[in-house]
Amino acid sequence: MQRSRALSLMQRQVLNHRIRKPCDVFINHRGIDTKRTVGSLLYDQLFRLNLRPFLDSKNMKPGDKLFENIDRAIRECKIGVTVFSPRYCDSYFCLHELALLMESKKKIIPIFCDVKPSELRVLGTGNVPEMDVKRFEAALEEAKFTVGVTFDSIKGNWSDVVTSISDIVIESLIEMEEEKQFRRRTAGIYFPSVSRASQIMKQY
Numbered sequence: 001m002q003r004s005r006a007l008s009l010m011q012r013q014v015l016n017h018r019i020r021k022p023c024d025v026f027i028n029h030r031g032i033d034t035k036r037t038v039g040s041l042l043y044d045q046l047f048r049l050n051l052r053p054f055l056d057s058k059n060m061k062p063g064d065k066l067f068e069n070i071d072r073a074i075r076e077c078k079i080g081v082t083v084f085s086p087r088y089c090d091s092y093f094c095l096h097e098l099a100l101l102m103e104s105k106k107k108i109i110p111i112f113c114d115v116k117p118s119e120l121r122v123l124g125t126g127n128v129p130e131m132d133v134k135r136f137e138a139a140l141e142e143a144k145f146t147v148g149v150t151f152d153s154i155k156g157n158w159s160d161v162v163t164s165i166s167d168i169v170i171e172s173l174i175e176m177e178e179e180k181q182f183r184r185r186t187a188g189i190y191f192p193s194v195s196r197a198s199q200i201m202k203q204y
Contacts, residue, residue, distance in 0.1 A: 022076035023054035025169055026106075028097045031057065033085035034113060037153070041162045042081065049166060051173075067096075074100045079172055081165060082143060083111045089123050095136040102139040107176070109168055110148030111161070117144040 029039045046053040054073040080101040122136045
């Protein structure tokens with residue numbers, strides 16, 4: 001009995017540790033359009049590749065505070081994958097997530113699923129504060145001019161687009177890590193040189 005309790009406690013500790021880790025990829029999407037298709041498929045593919053994706057239906061549990069958990073995941077993530085769909089702009093939550101991704105200067109990979117960039121616009125703003133409307137509009141404009149992937153769910157293959165996006169995500173993460181390592185190496189070389197130059201100048 002004690003061993004069983006100990007194992008159960010260890011499992012909870014491991015689970016809690018995994019949950020608290022920052023996510024690598026935040027998947028921003030309209031559940032009613034894409035949760036059962038590209039949203040879940042992409043999450044499963046990235047998870048199989050040992051990445052830490054965030055999808056509300058997969059990572060959230062009863063009792064979690066919606067905005068608190070989602071906002072934290074966005075601020076801690078490395079990349080955002082935004083799945084634009086026909087009813088995406090009807091959702092306050094989708095637009096809020098997009099705006100926060102943009103404001104946090106995250107790299108965004110857009111997927112235009114059954115919708116053209118020119119068709120994206122903030123709708124139904126009657127109950128939305130003017131400040132949020134401006135945030136949403138600015139975020140949408142930035143997204144429209146970000147190179148993304150277009151997908152027609154009638155003609156296309158879900159497996160192909162999910163594989164393609166996964167490859168893009170991995171390449172982007174590798175590039176970001178290489179850039180971070182380069183900055184560290186550059187900082188390690190540059191600052192000692194400056195310090196040494198300052199010491200030499202003081203001698204004259």
